[in-house]
Amino acid sequence: MKIQVGECRVEKITEQRAAFPFGALFKAHRSEMSDAFAEQPAEVSIHSWVVRTAEHTILIDTATGNGRNRDNKPLFHQLNTPYVENLARAGVDPAEVTLVLMTHIHTDHVGWNTHWVDGQWQPMFPNARYVCSAIELQHCQDDPASQELYRDSILPLIERGQLQTIDVPESPLFAGVLRYISTPGHSIDHASIVLESQGEYAIFPGDVMHHPVQFQHPHWNSLFCEDLPLAMASRQRVIDWCQQHQAIWFSSHFHSSSLGRVTPDGQWSPIED
Secondary structure (H helix, E strand, O other), X not given: XXXXXXXXXXXXXXXXXXXXXXXXXXXXXXXXXXXXXXHOEEEEEEEEEEEEOOOOEEEEOOOOOOOOOOOOOOOOOOOOOOHHHHHHHOOOOHHHOOEEEOOOOOHHHHHHHEEEEOOEEEEOOOOOXXXXXXXXXXXXXXXXXXXXXXXXXXXXXXXXXXXXXXXXXXXXXXXXXXXXXXXXXXXXXXXXXXXXXXXXXEEEOHHHOOOOHHHHOOOOOOOOOOOHHHHHHHHHHHHHHHHHHOOEEEOOOEOOOOEEEEOOOOOEEEEOO
């Protein structure tokens, strides 16, 4: 399904789907759930978004990637998914991608930055400029737990001069239609990406939310969030922004419908995809 936002066309590229019990995904809020609800599966999706303009093919976040060592975590470790085939099915030639924008540097958002070719990790999109937060990059470089991710998904971009870092609050405009806004909490300098074209708006909020149930409980943080009060504040900021701009919400992890709008009373109204 392709969605038009002004002059831009947006399409989802799915990598994989999974499920967690609600009580596990939102374990800090288990006491607010009935036992029956806590045991129900919260279905999630891991995917990218392609944004096409007249001159650019842009990828927002790049999922997990195949063949990565991820501490034997089944959701991320040594995957073999048809992501590349899904890109091709959507008509995306990796050589034609001009920009790759990362909302943050977590393993399920940066993996297909690279692929394994001739015995080494090389940029998946050879002609693209890759963009991330300078603070996120520094944190990744300094974090002992992130070194495998850094070596296989980030360092090859640096070595080939394809990575650009930014100060998120001072974000430039990319391709004339996209800019970053600061939404920290899930990670140290997590950022959402706003699209404005011909008076229409959309947002790619990364991991501000993992499941639509958070519209009913906006104070709920997932087990993946790092700074819980800050994550909650950023979540409310994005909800408010979407209401004010009547924006389409292109989620990173919603499963059944990954895109929708926020109703005037702050609830989720999906657009079927």
